[in-house]
Amino acid sequence: MTAPLGKRLRREIRVRGLLLGWPLLRVVPLGLGAALGWLAWYLVPRQRRLAREHLRIAFPEEDEAERDRIGRASFANLGRAAVETARAQRLDIRTTVDLDPPGEALLREAHAEGKGVVVATAHIGAWELFARRVAALGIPCGTVAKEAHDPRITALLERSREQGGVRVFWRGAPLSAREILRFLRDEGGIFGILIDQDTRVAGHFVPFFGRPAFTPRAAGDLAAHLGAPLLFACAHRVASGVHRMVVRRIEVARTGDRDRDSFLLTAAATKAIEEEVRKRPDEWVWMHPRWRTQAVDISGKK
Structure with a gap:
């Protein structure tokens, strides 16, 4: 079954964005990757909610501020990891x-x-x-x-x-x-x-x-x-x-x-x-x- 036109267009935009952005990730500083990941914490509410829910399960002894600190840092880690993966071929x-x-x-x-x-x-x-x-x-x-x-x-x-x-x-x-x-x-x-x-x-x-x-x-x-x-x-x-x-x-x-x-x-x-x-x-x-x-x-x- 063919996906609706709107969904196909959104998917194509995401794919083209990744294909165009991948070479750029090879040259951006790791810190920028981390900053983009950190920013995503505030821009993707569903994933932020899931992270908070799971951190409550894993670390009930920690207060909300500490769990949020871990959550933001995990998003930042994803940003760094994306940059490192894109530039992997250039690394020793x-x-x-x-x-x-x-x-x-x-x-x-x-x-x-x-x-x-x-x-x-x-x-x-x-x-x-x-x-x-x-x-x-x-x-x-x-x-x-x-x-x-x-x-x-x-x-x-x-x-x-x-x-x-x-x-x-x-x-x-x-x-x-x-x-x-x-x-x-x-x-x-x-x-x-x-x-x-x-x-x-x-x-x-x-x-x-x-x-x-x-x-x-x-x-x-x-x-x-x-x-x-x-x-x-x-x-x-x-x-x-x-x-x-x-x-x-x-x-x-x-x-x-x-x-x-x-x-x-x-x-x-x-x-x-x-x-x-x-x-x-x-x-x-x-x-x-x-x-x-x-x-x-x-x-x-x-």
Whole structure:
């Protein structure tokens, strides 16, 4: 069914705006990106309301002023992250994202097991950059993503990631699942999956800030199916334009029941995400409807 003309025009304006604005983001200062994000806090009331609601859930002990400070800072972080992503090809990724020797050792040891490496991650800091840092190790690196509504945006995102050495597998594409398994099993690739958003994919309800949150299960499924190691990784901003990677191995007692193991791995990875968000709450996407799906709605999630 064709969308109404007005909706199609608005979508075309947004797409053209992004395509024209993307090259500009490569040259604007990080501070301007942060300022635009900060301004968005005041200009998008629905997202501001969601952020406030979620911050009350996560930090009931904080007063409203402190929660609003975190919310504004998280919007500013998105602005910085957009600029950093646009200029990523011009960055020296090894100095932009610091990966300490223990973190690199964890990645290399997991890779040496020969089963592929699944990395659960989250929208923390500049999440697009740390995949490039992993790719810089010389190990095949990939991720899964949903195609944008417009093929021009999909092409832009794919080009940006693959220029950084990150192979993109599009969710729902023909043979995508087989290609991902082959990438892990046959190429020994490191495969990153964002698991911190409530999206229309298969998932588990696991605790997140004390509430059941519908969480994508793909990372847990792959690790359980292949017997592969599951790591958690993210990159925190430590200075203007500088990030530090956090890498840890997700250890659970695997039962041999793939569904149960997937649940346990997903819950443990989500716990790791919460721990990192608590350290730097200003770097997470509080405007996302993280607790949107309730248990009674699970039949609608496909």
